Amino acid sequence: MKKFLTALAIAVVACGTTTAHAQATDPKTELAKKVVALQQGPELDRLVGQLxxxxxQELIAKWGPKMEASVPKAKQPKVSEDLNAELKKYTDDASQLIGKQVSKVSTESLVPAYAERFTLEELQQLAAFFESPAVKKYQATAPELGNVFVQKLVEASRPDVLARIKQFDDAAVKIIGTSPAPGAGKPPAKK
Incomplete structure (x- = not known):
C-alpha cells in the first residue's frame, strides 16, 4: 500500500508539473509575449520620457510661482539653477521608475489582451510583421522622423500662432485695461 501511495503521489506531482508546464508554455500566450516585446522600441522609451x-512640468508649475513670490530677485538665478538641477535628477529618476513598470504592466495587461483578441495565426502574422527589416528600421527611425515632423510643424505654424497671440493680447488689453508687463510671455534672457 505504501508503494502505491508513493507511486500515486509521484504521478500526481508529475501530472501537476506537466499541467503547469503546459500552461506556462501555451503557444498563444508565448506568441502574445513575443509580439508585445517586438513592438516595444524607441517609441516606448519616448513615451516613458513624456510621462x-x-x-x-507639474512640479515646475507648482514651484515656479512659489520661487518668484518667495525668493528675492537677486537670488532667483541661483535658486533657479539649483531647482533645475533637482528637476533633472527627478526627471531621470521618474523615467527609471516608470521604465521599471513597463515589463510588469505589459505582462499583466497587454499579453492577455493580445492572447484574447488574436488567433494563433494572427499572432504569428503580427510577430512576422514586427520582425521584418522594414518595421525594425521604422522603429529605429521613428523618433528622429517624429522630431523632424514636430520641428517643421512648429516652424510652419509659428507665424499664425504669433498672430493669434497678438489678437489675444489685444483682446486682453481691452478686457483688463492695461498692457501685459514687459517681457511677460517671453522666456527669460540668457545670462
Whole structure:
C-alpha cells in the first residue's frame, strides 16, 4: 500500500508539473509575449520620457510661482539653477521608475489582451510583421522622423500662432485695461 501511495503521489506531482508546464508554455500566450516585446522600441522609451516630463512640468508649475513670490530677485538665478538641477535628477529618476513598470504592466495587461483578441495565426502574422527589416528600421527611425515632423510643424505654424497671440493680447488689453508687463510671455534672457 505504501508503494502505491508513493507511486500515486509521484504521478500526481508529475501530472501537476506537466499541467503547469503546459500552461506556462501555451503557444498563444508565448506568441502574445513575443509580439508585445517586438513592438516595444524607441517609441516606448519616448513615451516613458513624456510621462516623466508631464510630472516634471507639474512640479515646475507648482514651484515656479512659489520661487518668484518667495525668493528675492537677486537670488532667483541661483535658486533657479539649483531647482533645475533637482528637476533633472527627478526627471531621470521618474523615467527609471516608470521604465521599471513597463515589463510588469505589459505582462499583466497587454499579453492577455493580445492572447484574447488574436488567433494563433494572427499572432504569428503580427510577430512576422514586427520582425521584418522594414518595421525594425521604422522603429529605429521613428523618433528622429517624429522630431523632424514636430520641428517643421512648429516652424510652419509659428507665424499664425504669433498672430493669434497678438489678437489675444489685444483682446486682453481691452478686457483688463492695461498692457501685459514687459517681457511677460517671453522666456527669460540668457545670462
Amino acid at each position: 516623466a516630463g508631464v510630472s516634471t
